[in-house]
Structures are given as structure tokens and as C-alpha cells.
Amino acid sequence: MKRVFYLTAVLGVWLCNANAFAQQVPDSLLSQATLQNCIQYALSHQPVVKQSRIDEEITEYSIKSKLADWYPQIGLDFNLQHYLKLPTSYFNGSAITTGVANSSAAAFSLNQNIFTRDLLLAGRTAKDVRTQAKQNTQSNQIDVVSNVSKAYYDMLLTQKQVEVLNEDIVRLERSxxxxxxxxxxGVVDKTDYKRATISLNNTKAQKKTGEETLVAKYAYLKQLMGYPVNGQLNLVYDTMKMTQEVQLDTNVSVAYETRIEYQLLQTQRSLLAAELKYNKWSFLPTVSAFANYNFAYLHPEFSKLYSHDYPNSLVGLQLSLPIFQGSKRLHNIKQAELQLKRSDWDVEALKNQINTEYTQAMSAYKSNLNEYLVLKENMDLAKEVYDLIELQYREGIKAYLEVITAQTDLRAAQLNYYNAMYTVLSSKIDLERALGTITTN
Structure with a gap:
């Protein structure tokens, strides 16, 4: 029995620890954090995107709630009352007591809307309201794709800078x-030795700064992705493939219809046009049909109140039309017309903004692409110069100062090259956003 108890206790402790550990480990982490994987993860886990999808569901239920008024509305009213003192009426010069001490009634009612501008508006705008909710989600998704991509490139840039500094440290330590x-x-004095030490210390300091900056950028990328704070994020990338993705067709022209902002404005304009019709319908009557069935119970004695009922029923048609409201309806129509007209100017302003964004993004992309190509050539040349000067230094032809200079030039050329590559990739994202070609699938 002691043995069984001991094994049971050990098993219970193990299960508790396993459960606690399972709760600490996130349910989904990326094994390979490629750019595409990071984007897809963000589109599934980013709180803003999740909120947008919930907003779509809220919108759908709101539409269904409003359209539910087209269905027959059935209700029940019940009352039970007892007179402590019966009411008195004056009849033929005498005051007489009327009524019965106990009464009860149950009324069933059915109402069917036939024409009401509220329901007509809800029915005609349901599609546009759904579209608007989906477009808001798409707009947030585009923001997520753009922000995650740029943060990913920024982090790769810092990571590459640290790698370059590591390579430079290896060279400096050898030198x-x-x-x-x-x-x-006794071949040289201590000047070369001291210079090498200074260069090595400076490079190590730069590396430490880069490593600390990299930690902060990792945290920022996780925030944009909705990634667990303690989750491991191992970046996987192909530099060769990224250099091939630098190029973009610069002959493409901007199309307003592809921008989500333009699509949202068009949807908003459709809703404003429906609002204008809604205000014009205010001159039309509201029509509904109804049917009521009532059970009435009357008796002086409470115990016999429900012994007999006196039912009544009726059907009817109700029409309601305000005749004069102080010109309120005319003012509402004019207001709706002006709002619709104002939305046209919103579209014009957006077109001008899109043109400016496109021009600036295209200019920045072309400039950064040209700088990238130039700096790529400079890096190759700096590598050749360093290799040649180092060889000449080992043979005693060149001074050590020239080696340090060549090392510094090579490091600067490499850092500038990677900075240019990730800058042009980021500017490409800005250009694709200006063109409205960023996909969220």
C-alpha cells in the first residue's frame, strides 16, 4: 500500500508540473521566421486584426437585429387588479358605484410592418455596411503587412551590421x-599595436550597441506580430533572394481604385446617398397591420375571477404621417445633400494625397535603388582593396596605417551596402502601398 501511495503521489506531482509547463509554453510559435511566415502569423494573431474581425461579426449581428423588424412582432400583455374601493360615477343625478372588484386581462398582439423608412434603409444599406466592415479589416491587414515587413527588414539590417562587425573584429584581432x-x-614600434587595439575596442563597442539595439527591435517585431513575449523568434532569410526582390517595375502607374482608402470612401459615399433617400422618405407614411386578441376576466369574488372570460378581438391597419414638424424634414434633407457633396471633395482630396504619396514613394525608391547599386559596387571594390593591401603589408610593402584604413573602408562599405539594401526594400514596401498592390492573402 505504501508503494502504491508513493507511486500515486509521484505521478500526481509530475502531472501538475507537466500541466504548469504546458500552460507556460505558447500554443503556436514559428519554427522558421521567414518574412512571409511572420506576415501570416501577424495576420492571424495581431490584436488589431482580431478586433477588426470581431467588428465584422458585430456588424453582421447589428444588421440582422435591424432587419428582424420585418418579421411579425408578437407580444403578450397581462394584468391583474383588485379595487380596494370601487370607482363612483354620476348618472341621472345620482352617484353610483360602477365596476367590479376584481378584474384581469391577457392581450395577445401581432404587428406587421408594411412600410417604414427605417427598415427600408436597413435593407438597402446592409450590403454596404458589410462591405465597409470588411474594408476596415483589410485596411488594418495592409497596415500590419507593411509594418511587419519594414520592421523585419530593419531587424535584418541591424543583424547584418552585427555580423559585419563580428567579421571586422576577427580581422582586427588577427591584425x-x-x-x-x-x-x-622589434620590427616596428608600438604605434601599430596601439592603433590596432584602438580600432578593435571601437568595433567591439559598436557591436555591443548593435546587439542591444537588436534586442529592442526583436521586441518591436513581436509586438507588431502579436507574438508571445517569451517566444523564440529565429529569423530565416535568403540574402540572394532578397537582392532579387529589390527590383520593381517603375513604369506602373497609380490606380485610385486599388487603394483601400479610396474603396472605403466610395462605400461611405454610398451610405451617405442612402441616408439622403432616407430623409426624403420622411414625407411618406409609416404603415403597419395589427391584430389583437384579448381575454377579460371580471368577478366580485377573487376565487371565481377566472371562472368565466369575456374575450374580444380586432384587426386593423395603422398609418402614421407627420404633417408639420417646423421644416425639420427639409433641413435634414439639405444636411444630407451637403454631406454627400462634401464626400465628393473628400474623394478629390484623397486623389491628390495618393498622387503625392505615389510620387514621393517612387522618387525614394528610385533614389534608394540607385544608391544600392552603387554601394554594392563599392563594397566589392573595398574588399579587393583590403585583400591587396593586407597582402602587401604582410610582404612589408605597405604600412600598417594603410591596413587599418582599408579595414575601415571595407567595414563602412559593407555597412552602407546592407543599409542601402534594406532601405530600398522598405521603400519598395512604401511604393507598393502607394500603388495599392500589397496583398493580405
């Missing part, structure tokens, strides 16, 4: 060792 050995051998 420092050579300079120290030459100093110990």
Missing part, C-alpha cells in the same frame, strides 16, 4: 596579433 608579434620582434 592586432600580427602587429603585437612584430612589435615584440
Amino acid at each position: 592586432l596579433k600580427d602587429a603585437y608579434n612584430q612589435y615584440q620582434g
Whole structure:
């Protein structure tokens, strides 16, 4: 029995720990954090996107709630009352008591709307309201794709900068060792050794700064993705493929219809046009049909109140039409017309804004692309120069100062190259957004 109890206790502790550990581990993490995987993860987990999808569901239920008034409306009213003192009426010069001490009634009612401008508006705008909710979701998704892509490139840039500095540290440590050995051998004075130490210390300091910046950028990317704070995010990327994705057709022209902002304005204009019709319908009557069936119970004794009923029923048609409201309806129509007219100017203003965004994005992309191509050539040249000067230094032809200069030039060329590559990729995202070609699928 002791053995069984011991095994049971151990198993219980193990299950509790396993359950606690399972609660700490996120349910979904990326094994390979490629750009596309990060975007898809963000589109599924980013709180703003989730809220937008919930807003779509809220909109759908709101539409159904309003359209439900087209169905027959059935109701029940019930009352039970007892007179403590019967009412008195004056009849033929005498005051007489009327009524019965106990009464009860149950009334069933059915109402069917035939024409009402509220329901007509709800029915005609349901499609546009659904479209607007979906377009809001799409707009947020485009923001997420754009922001995640740019943050991903920014983090890759910092990561590449750290890698370049690591390579530079390896070269500097080798140069420092050579300079120290030459100093110990009496070939050169300690100047070369000291210069190598200074360069190495500066590079290590830059590397430390880059590593700390990288931590902050990791946190920012996780925030944009809706990624667990403690989750591991291992970036996987193909530099060669990214260099191929730098190019973009610059002959394409902007089309307003592809921009989600323009689509939202068009949907909003349709809703404003429906609002104008709604106000014009205010001169039409509201028509509904109704049917009532009432059970009435009357008796002086409460115990016999429901012994007999006196039912009545009726059907009818109700028409309601305001005749004069102080010109309120005319003012509402004029207001709706002006709002519709104002939306036309919103469209014109957006077109001007889109043209400006497109021109600026295209200009920035072309400029960054040209700089990228130039700096790529500079990096290749700097590598050749460094290799040649280092070889000449080892053969005693060049001074160590020229080696340090070549190393500095190579490091700067590499950093500038990667900065240009990720800058042009980010500007490409801005251009695609200006063109309205960013996809969320």
C-alpha cells in the first residue's frame, strides 16, 4: 500500500508540473521566421486584426437585429387588479358605484410592418455596411503587412551590421596579433599595436550597441506580430533572394481604385446617398397591420375571477404621417445633400494625397535603388582593396596605417551596402502601398 501511495503521489506531482509547463509554453510559435511566415502569423494573431474581425461579426449581428423588424412582432400583455374601493360615477343625478372588484386581462398582439423608412434603409444599406466592415479589416491587414515587413527588414539590417562587425573584429584581432608579434620582434614600434587595439575596442563597442539595439527591435517585431513575449523568434532569410526582390517595375502607374482608402470612401459615399433617400422618405407614411386578441376576466369574488372570460378581438391597419414638424424634414434633407457633396471633395482630396504619396514613394525608391547599386559596387571594390593591401603589408610593402584604413573602408562599405539594401526594400514596401498592390492573402 505504501508503494502504491508513493507511486500515486509521484505521478500526481509530475502531472501538475507537466500541466504548469504546458500552460507556460505558447500554443503556436514559428519554427522558421521567414518574412512571409511572420506576415501570416501577424495576420492571424495581431490584436488589431482580431478586433477588426470581431467588428465584422458585430456588424453582421447589428444588421440582422435591424432587419428582424420585418418579421411579425408578437407580444403578450397581462394584468391583474383588485379595487380596494370601487370607482363612483354620476348618472341621472345620482352617484353610483360602477365596476367590479376584481378584474384581469391577457392581450395577445401581432404587428406587421408594411412600410417604414427605417427598415427600408436597413435593407438597402446592409450590403454596404458589410462591405465597409470588411474594408476596415483589410485596411488594418495592409497596415500590419507593411509594418511587419519594414520592421523585419530593419531587424535584418541591424543583424547584418552585427555580423559585419563580428567579421571586422576577427580581422582586427588577427591584425592586432600580427602587429603585437612584430612589435615584440622589434620590427616596428608600438604605434601599430596601439592603433590596432584602438580600432578593435571601437568595433567591439559598436557591436555591443548593435546587439542591444537588436534586442529592442526583436521586441518591436513581436509586438507588431502579436507574438508571445517569451517566444523564440529565429529569423530565416535568403540574402540572394532578397537582392532579387529589390527590383520593381517603375513604369506602373497609380490606380485610385486599388487603394483601400479610396474603396472605403466610395462605400461611405454610398451610405451617405442612402441616408439622403432616407430623409426624403420622411414625407411618406409609416404603415403597419395589427391584430389583437384579448381575454377579460371580471368577478366580485377573487376565487371565481377566472371562472368565466369575456374575450374580444380586432384587426386593423395603422398609418402614421407627420404633417408639420417646423421644416425639420427639409433641413435634414439639405444636411444630407451637403454631406454627400462634401464626400465628393473628400474623394478629390484623397486623389491628390495618393498622387503625392505615389510620387514621393517612387522618387525614394528610385533614389534608394540607385544608391544600392552603387554601394554594392563599392563594397566589392573595398574588399579587393583590403585583400591587396593586407597582402602587401604582410610582404612589408605597405604600412600598417594603410591596413587599418582599408579595414575601415571595407567595414563602412559593407555597412552602407546592407543599409542601402534594406532601405530600398522598405521603400519598395512604401511604393507598393502607394500603388495599392500589397496583398493580405
